[in-house]
Protein backbone atom coordinates (compact mmCIF):
# COMPACT_ATOMS: atom_id res chain seq x y z
CA UNK A 523 0.00 0.00 0.00
CA UNK A 524 1.29 3.49 -0.92
CA UNK A 525 2.64 5.58 1.95
CA UNK A 526 0.42 8.57 2.69
CA UNK A 527 1.44 12.16 3.41
CA UNK A 528 -0.47 15.15 4.73
CA UNK A 529 1.12 18.14 2.98
CA UNK A 530 0.85 21.71 4.26
CA UNK A 531 -0.21 23.95 1.40
CA UNK A 532 -0.17 27.72 1.90
CA UNK A 533 -1.29 28.53 -1.64
CA UNK A 534 2.23 29.34 -2.86
CA UNK A 535 4.38 27.51 -5.37
CA UNK A 536 6.73 25.66 -2.99
CA UNK A 537 3.97 23.71 -1.26
CA UNK A 538 2.54 22.61 -4.58
CA UNK A 539 5.98 21.59 -5.86
CA UNK A 540 6.39 19.44 -2.76
CA UNK A 541 3.00 17.81 -3.41
CA UNK A 542 3.88 17.10 -7.06
CA UNK A 543 7.24 15.70 -6.14
CA UNK A 544 5.79 13.37 -3.55
CA UNK A 545 3.16 12.18 -5.99
CA UNK A 546 5.90 11.37 -8.48
CA UNK A 547 7.44 9.08 -5.88
CA UNK A 548 4.16 7.20 -5.63
CA UNK A 549 3.16 8.78 -2.31
CA UNK A 550 -0.54 9.38 -1.80
CA UNK A 551 -0.91 13.06 -0.82
CA UNK A 552 -3.69 14.98 0.88
CA UNK A 553 -3.22 18.78 0.90
CA UNK A 554 -3.98 20.76 4.05
CA UNK A 555 -4.45 24.51 4.10
CA UNK A 556 -4.85 26.53 7.29
CA UNK A 557 -7.05 29.61 7.18
CA UNK A 558 -5.44 32.33 9.28
CA UNK A 559 -7.30 35.34 7.87
CA UNK A 560 -4.04 36.90 6.70
CA UNK A 561 -3.02 34.83 3.68
CA UNK A 562 -2.21 36.92 0.59
CA UNK A 563 -5.31 37.48 -1.51
CA UNK A 564 -3.93 35.81 -4.67
CA UNK A 565 -3.33 32.69 -2.60
CA UNK A 566 -6.77 32.81 -1.03
CA UNK A 567 -8.31 32.96 -4.51
CA UNK A 568 -6.19 30.02 -5.64
CA UNK A 569 -7.09 27.99 -2.53
CA UNK A 570 -10.80 28.77 -2.91
CA UNK A 571 -10.68 27.65 -6.56
CA UNK A 572 -8.91 24.44 -5.54
CA UNK A 573 -11.46 23.81 -2.85
CA UNK A 574 -14.35 24.37 -5.26
CA UNK A 575 -12.73 21.96 -7.70
CA UNK A 576 -12.21 19.40 -4.92
CA UNK A 577 -8.49 18.93 -5.66
CA UNK A 578 -5.24 20.87 -5.96
CA UNK A 579 -4.86 22.18 -9.54
CA UNK A 580 -1.62 20.94 -11.07
CA UNK A 581 -1.45 17.95 -8.73
CA UNK A 582 -2.28 14.38 -9.56
CA UNK A 583 -5.75 14.90 -8.07
CA UNK A 584 -4.62 15.47 -4.47
CA UNK A 585 -7.55 16.35 -2.26
CA UNK A 586 -7.39 19.67 -0.44
CA UNK A 587 -8.72 20.12 3.09
CA UNK A 588 -9.08 23.56 4.64
CA UNK A 589 -9.00 24.03 8.40
CA UNK A 590 -9.93 27.27 10.15
CA UNK A 591 -7.10 28.33 12.47
CA UNK A 592 -8.04 32.01 12.83
CA UNK A 593 -8.73 32.07 16.56
CA UNK A 594 -5.57 30.26 17.59
CA UNK A 595 -3.53 32.24 15.08
CA UNK A 596 -4.78 35.57 16.38
CA UNK A 597 -3.68 34.58 19.88
CA UNK A 598 -0.17 34.07 18.50
CA UNK A 599 -0.22 37.43 16.76
CA UNK A 600 -1.06 39.05 20.09
CA UNK A 601 1.55 37.20 22.09
CA UNK A 602 4.12 35.22 20.13
CA UNK A 603 6.64 33.25 22.17
CA UNK A 604 9.35 33.76 19.59
CA UNK A 605 8.71 37.30 18.41
CA UNK A 606 7.92 38.64 14.95
CA UNK A 607 9.44 38.57 11.49
CA UNK A 608 9.74 41.68 9.31
CA UNK A 609 6.23 42.85 10.23
CA UNK A 610 3.78 41.40 12.74
CA UNK A 611 4.19 37.85 11.41
CA UNK A 612 4.88 35.37 14.23
CA UNK A 613 6.51 32.87 11.86
CA UNK A 614 8.16 30.47 14.31
CA UNK A 615 5.08 30.17 16.50
CA UNK A 616 2.89 29.92 13.40
CA UNK A 617 4.91 27.02 11.99
CA UNK A 618 4.79 25.24 15.36
CA UNK A 619 1.01 25.68 15.57
CA UNK A 620 0.46 24.48 12.00
CA UNK A 621 2.67 21.42 12.30
CA UNK A 622 1.23 20.49 15.69
CA UNK A 623 -2.32 20.79 14.36
CA UNK A 624 -1.46 18.94 11.15
CA UNK A 625 0.13 16.15 13.16
CA UNK A 626 -2.98 15.71 15.29
CA UNK A 627 -5.08 15.47 12.10
CA UNK A 628 -2.64 13.04 10.48
CA UNK A 629 -2.56 10.76 13.52
CA UNK A 630 -6.36 10.77 13.72
CA UNK A 631 -6.53 9.67 10.09
CA UNK A 632 -3.67 7.18 10.30
CA UNK A 633 -1.50 9.20 7.88
CA UNK A 634 2.17 8.31 8.35
CA UNK A 635 3.95 11.43 7.14
CA UNK A 636 3.76 15.22 7.22
CA UNK A 637 5.24 17.20 4.35
CA UNK A 638 5.95 20.88 3.72
CA UNK A 639 7.35 22.99 0.87
CA UNK A 640 10.09 24.45 3.10
CA UNK A 641 13.33 25.30 1.31
CA UNK A 642 16.41 25.31 3.50
CA UNK A 643 17.78 28.83 4.00
CA UNK A 644 15.09 30.55 1.95
CA UNK A 645 13.83 32.57 4.86
CA UNK A 646 16.26 33.23 7.67
CA UNK A 647 13.74 33.21 10.50
CA UNK A 648 11.92 29.94 10.00
CA UNK A 649 13.79 28.01 7.33
CA UNK A 650 17.33 27.85 8.67
CA UNK A 651 18.47 24.34 9.66
CA UNK A 652 18.39 25.32 13.33
CA UNK A 653 14.91 26.88 13.04
CA UNK A 654 13.46 23.83 11.26
CA UNK A 655 14.80 21.52 13.98
CA UNK A 656 13.54 23.79 16.72
CA UNK A 657 10.08 24.08 15.14
CA UNK A 658 9.78 20.30 14.76
CA UNK A 659 10.91 19.71 18.34
CA UNK A 660 8.52 22.29 19.76
CA UNK A 661 5.61 20.99 17.69
CA UNK A 662 6.39 17.43 18.81
CA UNK A 663 6.82 16.23 15.22
CA UNK A 664 10.58 15.56 15.05
CA UNK A 665 11.17 12.77 12.52
CA UNK A 666 7.60 12.94 11.16
CA UNK A 667 8.14 15.76 8.64
CA UNK A 668 9.52 15.37 5.16
CA UNK A 669 10.62 18.51 3.29
CA UNK A 670 11.15 17.04 -0.15
CA UNK A 671 12.50 20.21 -1.80
CA UNK A 672 15.52 20.20 0.52
CA UNK A 673 15.35 16.66 1.97
CA UNK A 674 18.72 15.63 0.57
CA UNK A 675 20.34 18.35 2.71
CA UNK A 676 18.43 17.57 5.91
CA UNK A 677 18.52 14.81 8.48
CA UNK A 678 16.53 11.76 7.32
CA UNK A 679 12.99 11.54 8.64
CA UNK A 680 11.64 8.37 10.29
CA UNK A 681 10.14 7.03 7.04
CA UNK A 682 13.51 7.36 5.31
CA UNK A 683 15.22 5.61 8.19
CA UNK A 684 12.67 2.83 8.04
CA UNK A 685 13.45 2.38 4.34
CA UNK A 686 9.97 3.28 3.08
CA UNK A 687 11.29 6.35 1.23
CA UNK A 688 14.19 6.44 -1.16
CA UNK A 689 16.46 9.31 -0.11
CA UNK A 690 18.29 9.32 -3.44
CA UNK A 691 15.19 10.77 -5.13
CA UNK A 692 14.95 13.87 -2.97
CA UNK A 693 15.96 17.37 -3.96
CA UNK A 694 18.62 19.70 -2.59
CA UNK A 695 17.16 23.18 -3.04
CA UNK A 696 18.49 25.85 -0.72
CA UNK A 697 18.86 29.61 -0.41
CA UNK A 698 16.84 32.58 -1.54
CA UNK A 699 17.21 32.30 -5.32
CA UNK A 700 14.00 31.15 -6.98
CA UNK A 701 15.41 29.87 -10.29
CA UNK A 702 15.33 26.21 -9.26
CA UNK A 703 11.69 26.49 -8.19
CA UNK A 704 10.77 28.14 -11.48
CA UNK A 705 12.49 25.33 -13.39
CA UNK A 706 10.62 22.79 -11.29
CA UNK A 707 7.37 24.64 -11.90
CA UNK A 708 7.75 23.87 -15.60
CA UNK A 709 9.03 20.36 -15.13
CA UNK A 710 6.20 19.44 -12.76
CA UNK A 711 3.61 21.49 -14.67
CA UNK A 712 2.56 23.65 -11.75
CA UNK A 713 1.65 26.73 -13.82
CA UNK A 714 -1.04 29.04 -12.44
CA UNK A 715 0.02 28.73 -8.82
CA UNK A 716 0.99 32.07 -7.14
CA UNK A 717 4.75 32.57 -6.55
CA UNK A 718 6.06 31.80 -3.07
CA UNK A 719 8.36 34.83 -2.82
CA UNK A 720 7.22 37.66 -0.54
CA UNK A 721 6.14 35.40 2.32
CA UNK A 722 2.82 33.72 2.79
CA UNK A 723 0.89 36.32 4.72
CA UNK A 724 -0.02 39.97 4.77
CA UNK A 725 1.28 40.48 8.31
CA UNK A 726 4.81 40.55 6.88
CA UNK A 727 3.92 43.83 5.15
CA UNK A 728 4.96 46.81 7.29
CA UNK A 729 1.84 48.89 6.53
CA UNK A 730 -0.45 46.00 7.43
CA UNK A 731 1.65 45.33 10.54
CA UNK A 732 1.31 48.95 11.71
CA UNK A 733 -2.47 48.92 11.24
CA UNK A 734 -2.79 45.55 12.93
CA UNK A 735 -0.78 46.81 15.90
CA UNK A 736 -3.16 49.77 16.11
CA UNK A 737 -6.15 47.43 15.96
CA UNK A 738 -4.79 45.13 18.67
CA UNK A 739 -4.01 48.03 20.97
CA UNK A 740 -7.65 49.12 20.80
CA UNK A 741 -9.50 45.83 21.04
CA UNK A 742 -9.75 44.08 24.37
CA UNK A 743 -11.75 41.14 23.12
CA UNK A 744 -9.64 38.17 21.99
CA UNK A 745 -11.30 38.09 18.58
CA UNK A 746 -11.16 40.73 15.85
CA UNK A 747 -13.97 40.95 13.32
CA UNK A 748 -12.93 39.51 9.91
CA UNK A 749 -14.15 42.78 8.30
CA UNK A 750 -11.51 44.73 10.23
CA UNK A 751 -8.85 42.31 9.02
CA UNK A 752 -10.04 42.52 5.41
CA UNK A 753 -9.66 46.31 5.60
CA UNK A 754 -6.02 46.21 6.71
CA UNK A 755 -4.43 46.37 3.26
CA UNK A 756 -7.05 48.54 1.61
CA UNK A 757 -7.12 52.33 1.49
CA UNK A 758 -5.39 54.95 3.62
CA UNK A 759 -6.15 54.58 7.33
CA UNK A 760 -6.69 57.45 9.78
CA UNK A 761 -7.19 57.14 13.52
CA UNK A 762 -9.74 59.79 14.56
CA UNK A 763 -10.58 58.53 18.05
CA UNK A 764 -10.09 55.54 20.33
CA UNK A 765 -12.94 53.67 18.66
CA UNK A 766 -13.11 55.57 15.39
CA UNK A 767 -11.13 55.12 12.23
CA UNK A 768 -11.62 56.45 8.69
CA UNK A 769 -10.48 54.50 5.65
CA UNK A 770 -10.03 56.52 2.45
CA UNK A 771 -9.96 54.68 -0.89
CA UNK A 772 -6.86 55.10 -3.05
CA UNK A 773 -8.57 54.42 -6.35
CA UNK A 774 -11.96 53.73 -7.90
CA UNK A 775 -11.72 50.00 -7.30
CA UNK A 776 -11.18 50.56 -3.57
CA UNK A 777 -14.02 53.13 -3.55
CA UNK A 778 -16.29 50.45 -4.96
CA UNK A 779 -15.05 47.84 -2.49
CA UNK A 780 -15.52 50.12 0.52
CA UNK A 781 -19.04 51.03 -0.62
CA UNK A 782 -19.99 47.40 -1.17
CA UNK A 783 -18.59 46.31 2.21
CA UNK A 784 -19.81 49.24 4.29
CA UNK A 785 -22.68 47.22 5.80
CA UNK A 786 -24.25 49.39 8.51
CA UNK A 787 -21.36 51.87 8.50
CA UNK A 788 -21.41 55.39 7.10
CA UNK A 789 -19.54 56.29 3.94
CA UNK A 790 -18.78 59.81 2.78
CA UNK A 791 -17.82 61.18 -0.63
CA UNK A 792 -17.78 64.47 -2.56
CA UNK A 793 -21.36 65.07 -3.68
CA UNK A 794 -20.31 65.36 -7.35
CA UNK A 795 -18.92 61.79 -7.11
CA UNK A 796 -15.39 62.96 -8.07
CA UNK A 797 -13.45 61.89 -5.05
CA UNK A 798 -12.45 59.00 -2.83
CA UNK A 799 -14.98 57.12 -0.74
CA UNK A 800 -14.33 57.45 3.01
CA UNK A 801 -15.53 54.55 5.15
CA UNK A 802 -16.35 55.44 8.75
CA UNK A 803 -15.29 52.55 10.94
CA UNK A 804 -16.64 53.08 14.47
CA UNK A 805 -19.04 55.32 16.35
CA UNK A 806 -18.88 59.03 15.59
CA UNK A 807 -20.25 62.26 17.04
CA UNK A 808 -21.10 65.52 15.23
CA UNK A 809 -17.52 66.78 15.59
CA UNK A 810 -16.15 63.59 14.17
CA UNK A 811 -18.42 64.08 11.17
CA UNK A 812 -16.62 67.38 10.45
CA UNK A 813 -13.32 65.48 10.32
CA UNK A 814 -14.83 62.81 8.08
CA UNK A 815 -16.37 65.37 5.73
CA UNK A 816 -12.98 67.14 5.76
CA UNK A 817 -11.22 63.96 4.69
CA UNK A 818 -13.73 63.44 1.87
CA UNK A 819 -13.09 67.06 0.79
CA UNK A 820 -9.30 66.61 1.05
CA UNK A 821 -9.42 63.56 -1.22
CA UNK A 822 -11.80 65.06 -3.78
CA UNK A 823 -11.04 66.69 -7.11
CA UNK A 824 -12.23 70.06 -5.80
CA UNK A 825 -9.98 70.07 -2.73
CA UNK A 826 -8.14 73.23 -3.90
CA UNK A 827 -11.36 75.25 -4.10
CA UNK A 828 -12.16 75.70 -0.38
CA UNK A 829 -15.29 74.03 0.99
CA UNK A 830 -16.54 70.97 -0.84
CA UNK A 831 -20.11 69.65 -0.77
CA UNK A 832 -20.02 66.05 0.50
CA UNK A 833 -22.64 63.40 1.15
CA UNK A 834 -22.80 60.89 3.97
CA UNK A 835 -24.67 57.68 3.28
CA UNK A 836 -25.68 54.67 5.32
CA UNK A 837 -27.67 51.66 4.11
CA UNK A 838 -30.88 52.78 2.44
CA UNK A 839 -31.18 56.00 4.49
CA UNK A 840 -31.46 59.26 2.53
CA UNK A 841 -28.01 60.87 2.09
CA UNK A 842 -26.96 63.61 4.53
CA UNK A 843 -25.40 66.68 2.89
CA UNK A 844 -22.56 68.57 4.55
CA UNK A 845 -19.81 71.03 3.79
CA UNK A 846 -16.33 69.53 4.01
CA UNK A 847 -13.32 71.75 4.74
CA UNK A 848 -10.08 70.26 3.36
CA UNK A 849 -7.79 69.33 6.22
CA UNK A 850 -4.36 70.70 6.89
CA UNK A 851 -1.70 68.21 5.63
CA UNK A 852 0.08 68.12 9.03
CA UNK A 853 -3.13 67.12 10.74
CA UNK A 854 -3.79 64.48 8.10
CA UNK A 855 -0.27 63.12 8.69
CA UNK A 856 -0.91 63.02 12.48
CA UNK A 857 -4.02 60.92 11.99
CA UNK A 858 -2.40 58.50 9.55
CA UNK A 859 -1.91 54.94 10.73
Ligand code: SF4
Pocket residue numbers: 558607611612613614616617648721722723724725726
Ligand atom coordinates in the same frame (compact mmCIF):
# COMPACT_ATOMS: atom_id res chain seq x y z
S1 SF4 B 1 4.44 34.59 6.93
FE1 SF4 B 1 3.73 32.44 6.82
S2 SF4 B 1 4.86 31.39 8.46
FE2 SF4 B 1 4.98 33.59 8.86
S3 SF4 B 1 3.26 34.06 10.24
FE3 SF4 B 1 2.53 34.42 8.15
S4 SF4 B 1 1.56 32.46 7.54
FE4 SF4 B 1 2.85 32.03 9.31
